[in-house]
Amino acid sequence: MPPISILVFDIFGTVVDWHGSIVREVQAVYPQVDADAFARAWRERYQPAMQRVRSGEIGWTRLDELHRGMLEDILPRFGLEHLDEAERAHLNRVWHRLNPWPDSVAGLARLKSRFTICSLSNGNIGLLTNMAKRGGLPWDCVLSAEVFHAYKPDPRVYLGAAGVFDVSPAEVMMVAAHQDDLAAARDCGLATAYIERPMEFGAAHIKDVSPDPANTYHARDLLDLANQLGC
Structure with missing residues (x-):
């Protein structure tokens, strides 16, 4: 070989x-949210979102855009549907941080x-x-x-x-x-x-x-x- x-x-x-980083940031900015559950709920959508690309259901889509779609799905569950576009975009980029x-x-x-x-x-x-x-x-x-x-x-x-x-x-x-x-x-x-x-x-x-x-x-x-x- x-x-x-x-x-x-x-x-x-x-x-x-990823888990600890998201938990710390969410706790700091949105202390009313169960940050552990939030991080895990976001990550649970990771494989299903990519499977839509793998299966051909949707065309090639970068993970940043997939993460944003996953985020939109979970915001109402955690009482964060009131976030404006700037707040949503910043939170989505937690994966960069x-x-x-x-x-x-x-x-x-x-x-x-x-x-x-x-x-x-x-x-x-x-x-x-x-x-x-x-x-x-x-x-x-x-x-x-x-x-x-x-x-x-x-x-x-x-x-x-x-x-x-x-x-x-x-x-x-x-x-x-x-x-x-x-x-x-x-x-x-x-x-x-x-x-x-x-x-x-x-x-x-x-x-x-x-x-x-x-x-x-x-x-x-x-x-x-x-x-x-x-x-």
Whole structure:
């Protein structure tokens, strides 16, 4: 097998804490809202919204626009239907302002010393770039489903990443906190590394992070992955 040279990363939940970031911002601005339930309700619409694109029900639509549609769906449930356009637009861009997990920046910096590292997220390029700028994420390259006009787990995303760097899929490793993402990457010939993020959905909703022997690596966090990879 050729050596791994490229690490591509899922972002939401793997590199950044989407739940905690949304909860903190909603609590600060709308203290009357159950911020935990709000964050989870918004995220629950993520896969169904992308499935509309995957199925061909709607044409290619960036995640920013999908997030806005999901937001419009849940605002009445949480008593926020009174928000004006500026407030809605600002709240929708919370996804651009997600905070990295405590280990992410240092872990990525170490991994970058040996590998080319890049995002491979369903988030659009503008969203990922703004997030990286704000959070200090040291990507060599920002790749997004937007580049391929296909949402993971479509093979075009994983194979497209290998194509961007003109390497075989076996030279690329997908790093994610979601086993379904990794399984789809493996089906395309990529190596896989699972990152434990038990708090992805908040302290009240601890996630199962049991190892899957099909993965190439299983790590507690990105610093642990750097240790395992000799970085």
